[in-house]
Amino acid sequence: MVSPNTELAYNSKIEGEVVVTRADAAINWIRTNSMWPMPMGLACCAIELMAVAASRFDIARFGAEVMRFSPRQSDCMIVAGTVTYKMATAVRRIYDQMAEPKWVIAMGACASSGGMYRSYATLQGVDRIIPVDVYVSGCPPRPEALLDALMKLQAKVRKEHSAKNLLSA
Amino acid sequence: MSTTAVDAKSALKAQFPAVTDRASLDWPAVNVPVAEVVAALKYLRDTLGFDTLTDLTAVDWAEGASPRFTVVYHLYSTVHPGYFRVATDCPDDAEPAVPTVVELWPAANWHERECYDLLGVKFTGHPDLRRILMWEGYPYHPLRKEFPLAGIEVPLPDAEIAAETGTKVLPAPMAGGPFVASPGEINLTEAEPRAKDESWNERKAKPE
Numbered sequence: 529m530v531s532p533n534t535e536l537a538y539n540s541k542i543e544g545e546v547v548v549t550r551a552d553a554a555i556n557w558i559r560t561n562s563m564w565p566m567p568m569g570l571a572c573c574a575i576e577l578m579a580v581a582a583s584r585f586d587i588a589r590f591g592a593e594v595m596r597f598s599p600r601q602s603d604c605m606i607v608a609g610t611v612t613y614k615m616a617t618a619v620r621r622i623y624d625q626m627a628e629p630k631w632v633i634a635m636g637a638c639a640s641s642g643g644m645y646r647s648y649a650t651l652q653g654v655d656r657i658i659p660v661d662v663y664v665s666g667c668p669p670r671p672e673a674l675l676d677a678l679m680k681l682q683a684k685v686r687k688e689h690s691a692k693n694l695l696s697a
Numbered sequence: 698m699s700t701t702a703v704d705a706k707s708a709l710k711a712q713f714p715a716v717t718d719r720a721s722l723d724w725p726a727v728n729v730p731v732a733e734v735v736a737a738l739k740y741l742r743d744t745l746g747f748d749t750l751t752d753l754t755a756v757d758w759a760e761g762a763s764p765r766f767t768v769v770y771h772l773y774s775t776v777h778p779g780y781f782r783v784a785t786d787c788p789d790d791a792e793p794a795v796p797t798v799v800e801l802w803p804a805a806n807w808h809e810r811e812c813y814d815l816l817g818v819k820f821t822g823h824p825d826l827r828r829i830l831m832w833e834g835y836p837y838h839p840l841r842k843e844f845p846l847a848g849i850e851v852p853l854p855d856a857e858i859a860a861e862t863g864t865k866v867l868p869a870p871m872a873g874g875p876f877v878a879s880p881g882e883i884n885l886t887e888a889e890p891r892a893k894d895e896s897w898n899e900r901k902a903k904p905e
Contacts, residue, residue: 613853
């Protein structure tokens with residue numbers, strides 16, 4: 529006679545101290561919950577970015593509180609502010625120095641599209657030089673909007689075929 | 698030393714007969730010939746107490762005007778508080794140049810670099826006349842009247858990154874004219890920076 533399984537949680541006596549999962553799920557779980565940002569603060573959006581990291585909004589709740597000013601230690605570049613053509617080459621160079629896997633959030637109107645700076649000096653959207661994963665609207669965006677962007681990026685990373693990409697790399 | 702700003706003007710004119718009055722709505726202003734401008738500024742600084750250079754800029758009177766460029770110095774006195782404005786016309790309209798005043802005020806260094814960068818006025822004798830805002834090798838002077846606000850297509854400053862990304866410095870899309878905020882607007886949605894003329898855009902031509 530088969531008894532109904534009433535074990536809803538993990539039971540080491542049944543599973544033999546083994547957790548079964550998919551490599552994708554494990555890798556993506558690790559990646560989503562410690563996404564260290566590279567704060568590319570170029571203008572006033574960077575002030576909101578600081579607020580996101582401070583206690584009231586607290587990006588640490590999403591595992592992204594370790595703002596690294598070294599591109600080699602960061603996973604997610606947050607382009608916060610107006611990208612001038614003179615700065616664009618530096619932004620691209622810093623992006624190139626980040627280790628894979630890496631993602632980009634374009635924070636605010638200027639980083640996303642040039643914003644109100646329709647001028648000779650301003651790059652019309654940072655996606656013209658680096659691939660952007662999430663765009664945040666606003667001038668500047670509220671801190672909640674950046675948290676939402678991070679959650680959107682985490683949702684995107686959870687769907688990546690990480691194991692396949694790692695093995696084929 | 699305790700002359701007022703208005704007295705300074707007559708004192709300067711007595712010292713330099715070529716100095717003429719310049720129309721001004723606020724502070725005293727004079728036109729000085731370019732040959733005497735350094736000596737006049739030195740006299741204003743040392744004898745009349747205008748010891749601070751608060752601004753140095755230039756005016757572009759547009760293509761075809763002669764003189765086309767006028768360099769303007771804004772002085773401030775900490776001895777008898779007040780401002781004084783000195784303007785000098787650049788003799789050459791194609792290659793405007795005036796002598797530098799870095800020896801009088803070290804603060805003039807970056808002001809003159811900015812003026813050179815954006816308007817193309819050369820400051821002869823400047824110790825380090827490089828561009829300060831646009832990148833080295835940019836071929837234009839963006840604040841000149843003939844330069845369009847949207848910009849002109851040129852390569853990116855870094856050739857390696859230009860090759861990697863395949864992008865260039867392109868004219869900005871100016872659909873509807875400059876994007877400006879409306880500071881007096883109560884409705885915050887309406888106050889956001891936007892094109893003031895929304896009757897045309899990238900897909901719809903500007904009505905004649």
